[in-house]
Amino acid sequence: MQDYDAFYASVIENENPSLKSLPLAVQQKHIIVTCNYEARRRGLHKLQPIREAKRKCPDVVVVLGEDLTRFRNASKDLYGFLRAFSWSDKVERLGFDEVFMDMTTIIDYNMELLNCKDLNHSFFHLKKNDPTVGFSYDAAVMCGNEYPASSTYLLSSPLSTPASVGLEGPDPLMLRLRLASHLGQYLRHQLEEQKGYTSTVGISINKLLSKLIGNVHKPKAQTTLIPLYVSPSSNKDSNVTQFVDSHDIGKIPGIGYKLAQKIRAHVLGRLDIFDAGFVAESTEPLLVRDVRLSPGMSPHTLEDLLGGPGFPRGIGQKVWGLINGVDETEVGRARKVPRQISIEDSYIRLDNIVDVKKELLMLADSLIRRMHLDLTEADDDDDGRCPEPKEKRFQADRVSVSRRWLAHPRTLRLTTRPRPPVNPDGIRTRTFNRISRSIPMPRLVFTLKKKREVLVDALVSESLIPLFRKLHPEKSGWNLSLVNVAVANMVETATDYGDGGGRDIGKMFKRQENVLKDFKTEEKDIMPPRKGPITTRDQIDMWCPPTPEIPQKHIEIGLRHGSEEELPHTQASLSADDAWESEGEEPCLSDTCAVCGAVMPSFAIAAHERFHLSLNKG
DNA sequence: GAGGTATAG
DNA sequence: TTTTCTATACCTC
Numbered sequence: 001m002q003d004y005d006a007f008y009a010s011v012i013e014n015e016n017p018s019l020k021s022l023p024l025a026v027q028q029k030h031i032i033v034t035c036n037y038e039a040r041r042r043g044l045h046k047l048q049p050i051r052e053a054k055r056k057c058p059d060v061v062v063v064l065g066e067d068l069t070r071f072r073n074a075s076k077d078l079y080g081f082l083r084a085f086s087w088s089d090k091v092e093r094l095g096f097d098e099v100f101m102d103m104t105t106i107i108d109y110n111m112e113l114l115n116c117k118d119l120n121h122s123f124f125h126l127k128k129n130d131p132t133v134g135f136s137y138d139a140a141v142m143c144g145n146e147y148p149a150s151s152t153y154l155l156s157s158p159l160s161t162p163a164s165v166g167l168e169g170p171d172p173l174m175l176r177l178r179l180a181s182h183l184g185q186y187l188r189h190q191l192e193e194q195k196g197y198t199s200t201v202g203i204s205i206n207k208l209l210s211k212l213i214g215n216v217h218k219p220k221a222q223t224t225l226i227p228l229y230v231s232p233s234s235n236k237d238s239n240v241t242q243f244v245d246s247h248d249i250g251k252i253p254g255i256g257y258k259l260a261q262k263i264r265a266h267v268l269g270r271l272d273i274f275d276a277g278f279v280a281e282s283t284e285p286l287l288v289r290d291v292r293l294s295p296g297m298s299p300h301t302l303e304d305l306l307g308g309p310g311f312p313r314g315i316g317q318k319v320w321g322l323i324n325g326v327d328e329t330e331v332g333r334a335r336k337v338p339r340q341i342s343i344e345d346s347y348i349r350l351d352n353i354v355d356v357k358k359e360l361l362m363l364a365d366s367l368i369r370r371m372h373l374d375l376t377e378a379d380d381d382d383d384g385r386c387p388e389p390k391e392k393r394f395q396a397d398r399v400s401v402s403r404r405w406l407a408h409p410r411t412l413r414l415t416t417r418p419r420p421p422v423n424p425d426g427i428r429t430r431t432f433n434r435i436s437r438s439i440p441m442p443r444l445v446f447t448l449k450k451k452r453e454v455l456v457d458a459l460v461s462e463s464l465i466p467l468f469r470k471l472h473p474e475k476s477g478w479n480l481s482l483v484n485v486a487v488a489n490m491v492e493t494a495t496d497y498g499d500g501g502g503r504d505i506g507k508m509f510k511r512q513e514n515v516l517k518d519f520k521t522e523e524k525d526i527m528p529p530r531k532g533p534i535t536t537r538d539q540i541d542m543w544c545p546p547t548p549e550i551p552q553k554h555i556e557i558g559l560r561h562g563s564e565e566e567l568p569h570t571q572a573s574l575s576a577d578d579a580w581e582s583e584g585e586e587p588c589l590s591d592t593c594a595v596c597g598a599v600m601p602s603f604a605i606a607a608h609e610r611f612h613l614s615l616n617k618g
Numbered sequence: 619g620a621g622g623t624a625t626a627g
Numbered sequence: 628t629t630t631t632c633t634a635t636a637c638c639t640c
Contacts, residue, residue: 028631095627256625310623312637
């Protein structure tokens with residue numbers, strides 16, 4: 001696991017390097033959301049009220065950070081940078097500033113190339129096909145910090161830990177972790193030199209442990225957790241168990257506020273026979289060790305204790321694993337588009353429809369900007385996803401000005417957080433809850449031709465205001481502390497060529513069929529009945545270029561490009577957009593051909609692609 | 619799909 | 628026991 005040090009503050013510092021030596025804090029509303037390490041040295045910390053921060057450190061530089069655009073962009077950039085080092089694409093972002101990387105394959109490869117006779121002069125290979133790319137390192141030693149600290153065993157064996165050298169030579173796991181530590185060091189240096197960001201890294205055998213171990217030395221550092229299992233006959237705990245045991249139960253990732261409360265109530269409640277009610281409310285620290293060793297503790301006990309509404313099934317097993325240092329969850333694969341996009345703002349008081357509409361306009365505007373940024377790409381061959389090297393591709397002699405959708409969200413959602421109603425008698429406040437209403441995404445917003453302002457106005461008056469009325473039917477009496485607008489439930493457009501290998505038209509066809517199923521149901525759901533019968537033949541004639549015109553060779557070199565010559569994008573795009581705009585007339589969903597990238601109504605896709613397939617065969 | 623809960627940074 | 632502005636996974640209906 002890798003995380004960028006004081007991320008928001010680092011982004012600001014990179015934009016304005018003169019700030020680097022000063023105490024710097026990033027403000028959202030009335031709090032400091034994060035601050036650099038100089039500010040932390042002076043007593044500032046995350047989520048601190050600005051008043052307090054300014055009192056403690058009057059010369060702190062405060063930067064407003066409610067607009068997350070620059071942080072999001074920096075995060076994306078760094079993520080892309082790190083992702084390029086992965087061979088498996090198992091690179092998962094957690095928030096804006098943390099990245100899990102599963103480096104198993106690259107470590108495996110380098111383990112095999114290791115010369116056991118001369119570990120000191122090893123070369124770490126970063127590319128399979130180019131043996132010159134990589135860096136020199138000493139595979140006989142760990143790089144960076146170790147846990148437990150290396151000094152605890154250096155006395156007995158200067159080059160390796162007791163566990164790493166047995167009768168049969170170095171422990172392979174130990175060796176793997178050493179390689180990982182050098183890779184971690186390399187990545188941190190690259191990130192700093194090429195991108196200007198310092199980071200801290202935690203290295204271990206699963207997500208849980210790599211995250212926890214990364215916290216041991218910060219910032220600008222790395223730590224590797226050495227499993228160091230003692231002999232099985234011994235009663236002593238492994239390093240892993242000792243390490244996890246020493247954490248507070250609530251500090252374990254995956255065990256949040258609610259779970260920690262329940263576990264505390266259970267364990268402390270049994271220990272303290274007096275006044276269980278008081279203890280149950282307690283927030284006093286409770287170590288993982290005390291939970292693990294508490295009487296009757298087992299996966300089943302935990303399932304009974306923790307299972308229930310709001311929690312996933314198998315939570316008992318999951319938590320049991322966590323408190324034993326076991327975490328089987330895979331590092332997620334890099335995704336092309338996010339699952340959802342949401343924009344929100346919080347308010348001191350928002351209690352009338354005029355202000356609400358103003359806010360909705362602002363939020364909707366940001367949302368549409370973001371949809372264009374994150375859900376579309378340049379409609380251009382050189383978009384970075386094409387697996388062919390540049391030279392092999394056709395040089396596009398046209399200017400690419402248009403964009404195409406990578407995914408269409410199916411759902412639009414509005415959520416609000418009403419301010420807890422003040423009951424006349426007491427301070428009775430129901431839990432801090434958000435409520436939401438959602439509707440199918442209005443297709444108008446997928447138009448790329450209209451001015452954003454037009455789409456925003458339509459979205460607000462035709463969708464968001466009605467949603468708001470559903471949430472808050474009363475004309476007054478409400479007071480909101482937060483409003484959020486989100487799009488979710490993405491349906492990816494099947495234009496993905498990037499499976500690493502050659503273009504398998506059959507495979508793409510299969511994928512496209514799956515997506516089509518999706519659109520077919522949608523057609524059934526929202527398309528009005530047709531006025532007259534449209535035959536399959538009609539559709540083919542409308543959207544398929546004549547077969548004999550395209551030479552076979554042309555297709556093989558550049559499928560998409562070749563076809564675009566027959567069906568120029570601008571024309572296809574125009575037609576599709578026209579379809580969007582003619583609301584009542586003949587509305588149809590637009591889609592993009594998986595083979596050539598041409599845009600056309602989704603009903604025409606299947607026939608159009610069959611056309612490609614027949615070309616490929618014959 | 620719709621609405622909610624929990625967790626994370 | 629929540630501040631901010633997000634994002635994800637998974638639950639029930």
